[in-house]
Amino acid sequence: MSCPRCDHPEVTNLADSPVPGVWHVLQCARCRYTWRTTEPKRRTDRATYPDAFRLTLADITSADEVPAVPPLESRA
Numbered sequence: 001m002s003c004p005r006c007d008h009p010e011v012t013n014l015a016d017s018p019v020p021g022v023w024h025v026l027q028c029a030r031c032r033y034t035w036r037t038t039e040p041k042r043r044t045d046r047a048t049y050p051d052a053f054r055l056t057l058a059d060i061t062s063a064d065e066v067p068a069v070p071p072l073e074s075r076a
């Protein structure tokens with residue numbers, strides 16, 4: 001198995017279904033894409049993941065900005 005979004009082979013298991021073996025939540029070690037194994041193939045399978053949302057290593061290393069977290073709103 002590899003990441004549907006960036007095709008990286010290192011995928012870690014984050015969580016398992018309360019009823020064993022029903023689903024797992026997986027996360028890519030490179031791009032942090034996270035998915036549940038019961039989601040549709042277009043979200044869980046590299047072969048059918050939409051081209052518009054795919055990432056390559058070059059896309060990731062050349063990304064120059066991570067969106068900033070806005071300041072908290074004041075309650076005063």
Ligand SMILES: [Zn+2]
Nearest residue numbers: 003006028031
């Ligand atoms: Zn990835």
